[in-house]
Amino acid sequence: xxxxxxxxxxxxxxxxxxxxxxxxxxxxxxxxxxxxxxxxxxxxxxxxxxxxxxxxxxxxxxxxxxxxxxxxxxxxxxxxxxxxxxxxxxxxxxxxxxxxxxxxxxxxxxxxxxxxxxxxxxxxxxxxxxxxxxxxxxxxxxxxxxxxxxxxxxxxxxxxxxxxxxxxxxxxxxxxxxxxxxxxxxxxxxxxxxxxxxxxxxxxxxxxxxxxxxxxxxxxxxxxxxxxxxxxxxxxxxxxxxxxxxxxxxxxxxxxxxxxxxxxxxxxxxxxxxxxxxxxxxxxxxxxxxxxxxxxxxxxxxxxxxxxxxxxxxxxxxxxxxxxxxxxxxxxxxxxxxxxxxxxxxxxxxxxxxxxxxxxxxxxxxxxxxxxxxxxxxxxxxxxxxxxxxxxxxxxxxxxxxxxxxxxxxxxxxxxxxxxxxxxxxxxxxxxxxxxxxxxxxxxxxxxxxxxxxxxxxxxxxxxxxxxxxxxxxxxxxxxxxxxxxxxxxxxxxxxxxxxxxxxxxxxxxxxxxxxxxxxxxxxxxxxxxxxxxxxxxxxxxxxxxxxxxxxxxxxxxxxxxxxxxxxxxxxxxxxxxxxxxxxxxxxxxxxxxxxxxxxxxxxxxxxxxxxxxxxxxxxxxxxxxxxxxxxxxxxxxxxxxxxxxxxxxxxx
Numbered sequence: 001x002x003x004x005x006x007x008x009x010x011x012x013x014x015x016x017x018x019x020x021x022x023x024x025x026x027x028x029x030x031x032x033x034x035x036x037x038x039x040x041x042x043x044x045x046x047x048x049x050x051x052x053x054x055x056x057x058x059x060x061x062x063x064x065x066x067x068x069x070x071x072x073x074x075x076x077x078x079x080x081x082x083x084x085x086x087x088x089x090x091x092x093x094x095x096x097x098x099x100x101x102x103x104x105x106x107x108x109x110x111x112x113x114x115x116x117x118x119x120x121x122x123x124x125x126x127x128x129x130x131x132x133x134x135x136x137x138x139x140x141x142x143x144x145x146x147x148x149x150x151x152x153x154x155x156x157x158x159x160x161x162x163x164x165x166x167x168x169x170x171x172x173x174x175x176x177x178x179x180x181x182x183x184x185x186x187x188x189x190x191x192x193x194x195x196x197x198x199x200x201x202x203x204x205x206x207x208x209x210x211x212x213x214x215x216x217x218x219x220x221x222x223x224x225x226x227x228x229x230x231x232x233x234x235x236x237x238x239x240x241x242x243x244x245x246x247x248x249x250x251x252x253x254x255x256x257x258x259x260x261x262x263x264x265x266x267x268x269x270x271x272x273x274x275x276x277x278x279x280x281x282x283x284x285x286x287x288x289x290x291x292x293x294x295x296x297x298x299x300x301x302x303x304x305x306x307x308x309x310x311x312x313x314x315x316x317x318x319x320x321x322x323x324x325x326x327x328x329x330x331x332x333x334x335x336x337x338x339x340x341x342x343x344x345x346x347x348x349x350x351x352x353x354x355x356x357x358x359x360x361x362x363x364x365x366x367x368x369x370x371x372x373x374x375x376x377x378x379x380x381x382x383x384x385x386x387x388x389x390x391x392x393x394x395x396x397x398x399x400x401x402x403x404x405x406x407x408x409x410x411x412x413x414x415x416x417x418x419x420x421x422x423x424x425x426x427x428x429x430x431x432x433x434x435x436x437x438x439x440x441x442x443x444x445x446x447x448x449x450x451x452x453x454x455x456x457x458x459x460x461x462x463x464x465x466x467x468x469x470x471x472x473x474x475x476x477x478x479x480x481x482x483x484x485x486x487x488x489x490x491x492x493x494x495x496x497x498x499x500x501x502x503x504x505x506x507x508x509x510x511x512x513x514x515x516x517x518x519x520x521x522x523x524x525x526x527x528x529x530x531x532x533x534x535x536x537x538x539x540x541x542x543x544x545x546x547x548x549x550x551x552x553x554x555x556x557x558x559x560x561x562x563x564x565x566x567x568x569x570x571x572x573x574x575x576x577x578x579x580x581x582x583x584x585x586x587x588x589x590x591x592x593x594x595x596x597x598x599x600x601x602x603x604x605x606x607x608x609x610x611x612x613x614x615x616x617x618x619x620x621x622x623x624x625x626x627x628x629x630x631x632x633x634x635x636x637x638x639x640x641x642x643x644x645x646x647x648x649x650x651x652x653x
Contacts, residue, residue: 084568
């Protein structure tokens with residue numbers, strides 16, 4: 001039965017400017033069950049012929065038929081299928097996976113096979129067949145040369161191929177080990193296995209039943225000693241007629257990719273650690289910066305919300321000096337406040353204020369603090385409802401009662417852990433009864449917003465500070481849409497009331513807190529984006545490091561890539577393997593980066609007191625970004641690996 005036929009085959013290689021005619025019109029047929037030795041001197045074309053018969057290469061001219069089917073111009077995926085299921089390779093250099101055990105090496109072709117049943121039983125059976133059942137967990141460096149070649153033979157047999165192709169299988173072995181390998185081949189052939197062996201050794205070739213001699217790319221002799229044996233496997237069982245199917249991607253192969261990625265990382269710990277470091281720094285920066293940005297925005301929102309919503313703040317402007325004469329800023333009176341309340345459309349309520357410094361004393365403790373005189377409307381307008389006690393009433397304000405609310409800082413300095421409610425303190429030597437504790441506002445820059453005492457407006461003006469004007473008037477507007485119109489109306493009203501000339505328009509100003517909030521939020525967002533870009537750049541730098549590692553890995557593992565292709569791996573399989581390795585590195589970097597970001601966020605919050613908000617979407621963004629970096633920067637090395645020619649890869653030193 002004709003298993004394989006090559007008809008009028010030509011193959012030319014170009015080395016520099018020189019064309020090497022490796023094969024010139026070679027025709028040969030191989031029957032199932034034959035033991036063939038292809039012999040000849042170096043450069044005669046025998047290895048090239050074997051590569052063509054084993055579907056590792058394609059001819060420039062001529063036809064190759066497998067079971068009478070033309071397989072000369074198949075797709076790469078189809079050639080990979082044939083290498084996996086039709087041929088089994090045994091190489092002079094053994095070509096074993098150095099980081100894998102004997103059992104794993106033998107099982108490797110099954111990963112790329114359509115039929116993965118009994119995947120553990122089969123390798124064990126093959127190792128037992130070559131006498132290595134007690135070496136299944138040994139790695140190649142723990143085996144002798146003869147034992148390594150036996151592992152290679154077991155690997156070639158594991159998929160029950162139609163034929164074994166052996167390229168100088170005894171070339172790197174001593175005579176004893178070489179004879180043992182030849183005995184195995186002889187035994188396999190007696191059972192019906194088709195064997196094609198390339199050798200230049202006459203003693204080795206004498207074992208074969210048929211010898212094909214080559215010289216200068218041509219067959220010069222074809223000697224047959226005996227008829228072929230009965231085939232070990234019926235060709236129809238392994239390669240049905242007219243059926244060359246693309247291999248489907250399997251879970252087992254995916255698991256193998258992860259296993260190889262782990263081994264690659266562990267075998268190059270320092271290099272992998274440096275690559276992971278670049279990614280984890282980028283991920284940690286992205287998450288931490290997003291947490292910082294969110295925390296800053298929320299802090300600004302909370303602080304501005306404490307100032308009240310829909311607020312306009314009327315304040316004196318700058319003081320001008322003309323020569324020796326000083327021109328004071330505009331001073332606001334009760335009549336100004338009343339005019340704003342009564343004449344401006346959309347005004348909900350107002351709260352005039354006076355400010356100053358005072359010395360607060362309780363027992364033997366004293367504290368210099370800010371004293372703020374306000375009306376009862378201040379509490380609801382500024383979200384300053386007392387955390388303890390109560391706010392003063394309008395009647396207490398008009399009657400100039402000596403009552404006060406104190407901030408957290410004043411409470412701590414004067415009372416410690418003692419409750420201040422009902423206690424009497426002195427402010428500038430005037431007794432005040434503490435009736436409430438203000439909610440904590442926290443620090444704002446260098447200013448402690450909790451270091452304040454709030455007293456009734458009229459009490460502050462007449463009893464404490466002796467003022468007949470307001471330092472500030474807060475105006476609450478009904479709706480946000482009315483604020484710009486109200487702001488213009490208040491400005492016009494005060495210009496008219498104080499008869500201001502254009503050169504004195506800046507003697508007061510009307511601030512819109514909604515605009516301030518929007519500006520601060522926008523600024524914070526911009527800063528967060530800029531810092532995020534810096535973090536993203538660090539991720540890109542980490543990605544470049546990964547690409548460098550993967551390119552080096554492709555170089556180091558060129559022979560491994562050639563081996564995988566020789567036993568049935570498609571370009572897609574190789575591509576996926578290297579992509580998985582790149583993604584595993586970025587996955588580890590992203591995972592460690594997440595934990596680092598949590599630690600950094602906690603540290604920043606604890607030391608600096610900044611609010612840090614870490615959300616799930618920040619984790620997802622950083623994690624997906626890191627995975628994307630792995631895919632993007634791993635794609636080019638993976639494509640380079642996938643595009644390697646199996647012959648050149650196997651010859652790579």
